Amino acid sequence: MLKINNLHASIEGKDILKGINLEIKPGEVHAIMGPNGSGKSTLASVLAGREEYEVTAGSVDYIDKDLLELAPEERAREGIFLAFQYPVEIPGVSTTNFLKTAVNQVREARGLDALDAVSFLKEMKAKMKLVDIDQALLSRALNEGFSGGEKKRNEIFQMAMLEPKLSILDETDSGLDIDALRIVADGVNKLKSDSNATIVVTHYQRLLDYIVPDFVHVLYKGKIVKSGTKELALELEEKGYDWIKEELATA
């Protein structure tokens, strides 16, 4: 589904990603872990198409397409979803209105008819249950005055509505208490299927208790330096990142 080859990216002349290789197949959950500043969020942003980042080398194939050639909205329409670490506020625009615009533009791109108000509402009601989100929240201006937990829940709700093929959760656990974390993880798990894949970017192992990864990768100084299964995450939790740094230094 996704094949990242020797990906290099920089921002304002500073190299952040220095040769990422990663392959993801449908149905898989990959966790990307690593210390602060290792390039985790940059990887998420580059995949979603943020233009401040310049890709200096490498390639990304996504379902037979050259991902790097696509505009951000085209990537979204092709099924890439980024749950933001810091969801953006848009004053005066309700979540409902925002999502209706998004869902219909995505549907149009996929050759489907736009949903009318009634069917959109029906669809929304069904997905609201998945992430236990309140309708009152959805009529408020997008993310404006939302608590940390409400923002993250709203991200997962949008993910449910847009039915992506590849979801990238960027530090979705940051700022969440344990109850909110459980609800968000629960939503992600319900949306999981054999045909879609998930990348979970996180600093802590905590989230991985709820969203169980098939593979865990450690990103350090812009490279994946270690890959393993969920046990690797537990080891990191126990020992921290220092042993990996040491291992690299002696190698």
Added chain:
Amino acid sequence: MSKDDHILEEFTSKEYEHGWYVDFEADEAPKGINEEIIRFISAKKEEPEWLLEWRLKAFRRWTEMTEPDWSNVNYPAIDYQDIKYYSAPKQKEKPKSLDEIDPELLKTFERLGISLNEQKRLTGVAVDAVIDSVSVATTFKETLSELGIIFCSFSEAVQDHPELVKKYLGSVVPANDNYFSALNSAVFSDGSFCYIPKGVRCPMELSTYFRINAANTGQFERTLIVADEGSYVSYLEGCTAPMRDENQLHAAVVEIHAAKDAEVKYSTVQNWYPGNKEGKGGIYNFVTKRAICAGENSKVSWTQVETGSAVTWKYPSCILKGDNSQGEFYSVAVTNNHQQADTGTKMIHIGKNTRSRIVSKGISAGKSQNSYRGQVHVMKRASNARNFSQCDSLLMGDKCGAHTFPYIDVENNSAQVEHEATTSKIGEDQIFYCQQRGIDEESAVALIVNGFAKEVMNKLPMEFAVEAQKLLALTLEGSVG
């Protein structure tokens, strides 16, 4: 190139939609202004002597006045002798009904989306259509007259209801109020007149559609709305002009008189030609709009969506004379390319317990300058007066400007005056967030801008709001890609 610059570049190529013109055979005055021209206009209109005198007096005052230069706009000096002050499409006979109007004129308005065919109108909106210097048609006159409502062109009102015109003309905006109102008073050629009798709630929206068609002419129309005790009316105004390289002057006057318990809602969607991308051409929109809440508990609400004109200079105001009267001003002003807007309001609190509310949303893009200028004046007698003002500015890119000039004068200690102001920039974060959800750049900007302006857009009558939303998006967007 950063994302912002990129978006900015794309916002400059949209063409003005109403830039065409029709070659009517016109009945015109020669260029220039003098007493002869004023007599010519007055004679064309077969006006009574008192009105000619009123015009001449205004003209003499105007010649003694100087053009104001305090507003935050720049434009080359206007040569007032190089303008035609009267231009009317020739009609063979004065049409007695809508059926007799020149089909070319009807087509012109059809093309602008204004149907003058009463049967075709789906919703209850009566229209007075003004082209250059004259009103060419007014719809639903008969239906309205059954309720005692007078809705007609200004010229007809002068003939048919001289007592009302004489009583209220210049009562809110005196002829010598300012340079442009004096000019208008001297040469105004047509406009709309509306009278709502005691206790009548006008059952449909009344609207005037202004169209400039001829070249080298100015449009000087005058609108007078009188709402008698306990009446209600909602009034709409729309306008467009052809694309021409020369600047054209539009200096209108709108006067509103609201008696005891009366309520008037006045909405404008201003879409005059703004000039091209380099700032060539466009309308100078120098307008005086003022309402008096003369009676107790009266209410006047101005709502404006200003998207057009090269230069706008406009302050719809309320004189809150009656006790417990209310004034409101809701404004969205969008400027792009080289447009300049200096707009706002004046709320003059005279009566006790008077209240006013100002919500101004300025959106600047391109190399444009957008200023809010507002005055809240609480006079000595106005105990317990309240004002709330909110001025928000949204900037797109770093070559435009937003300015706020609030003036507050309070002469009564019991007054409460609040002023809030914010300035924000459309963030690339916001646009990227929308794009990541599958929304293209153009729609993202439209969504964000409409969200910003929502509080004002909500005040517009339903069918106008949809148009205004589209217009807002159109003004800012270019064809992407």
